[in-house]
Amino acid sequence: MYSDPISDYLTRVRNAIMARKRVVEIPSSNIKKEITKILMDKGYILNYKFEENEIQGSIKIALKYHPVTKIPAIKKLERASRPGLRQYAGGKELPRVLNGLGVSIISTSQGVMTDKEARVQNVGGEVLCYVY
Incomplete structure (x- = not known):
């Protein structure tokens, strides 16, 4: 397990x-x-x-893959917070992935959302993963 x-x-x-x-x-x-x-x-x-x-x-x-080149849409999928070392960020210091081109997924008190949505709502939480 x-x-x-x-x-x-x-x-x-x-x-x-x-x-x-x-x-x-x-x-x-x-x-x-x-x-x-x-x-x-x-x-x-x-x-x-x-x-x-x-x-x-x-x-x-x-x-999802590119129809001609067969390159996957997800280049990297990386876990940020883990059970041994939780990563938390406030509404002002949420991480940016590839200067805004990627997405970090945040677990907040208002539910799971992207870093951009959390910045707009000014809520922080646990940084689950980075996707780009």
């Missing part, structure tokens, strides 16, 4: 991208669903589907 479900989520997506898979299936949780929705909104994945079972359920994610 793994102790960090978000790291497991990111690792499964990273491994699927390196293996050039079209679809990856991940065990579901509420925070993983929110991260998946953000990835879809920002254009890093093609589509997703939540499947509910009696026990836990799963998330199926269709990964």
Whole structure:
């Protein structure tokens, strides 16, 4: 059993991208669903589907690649905060990824959101991961 479900989520997506898979299936949780929705909104994945079972359920994610060159839309997926060292940032000092070209996903008191949305609402929280 793994102790960090978000790291497991990111690792499964990273491994699927390196293996050039079209679809990856991940065990579901509420925070993983929110991260998946953000990835879809920002254009890093093609589509997703939540499947509910009696026990836990799963998330199926269709990964996005360039149609001609087959380069993945996600160049890097990196975990910022981890169980051994949590990374928190206030509303004013939220991290910028690639000078605003990438996205950092923040878990705030108002839910999971991107760094840009958190800056607009002036809320801080735990920096979950960086995507670019």
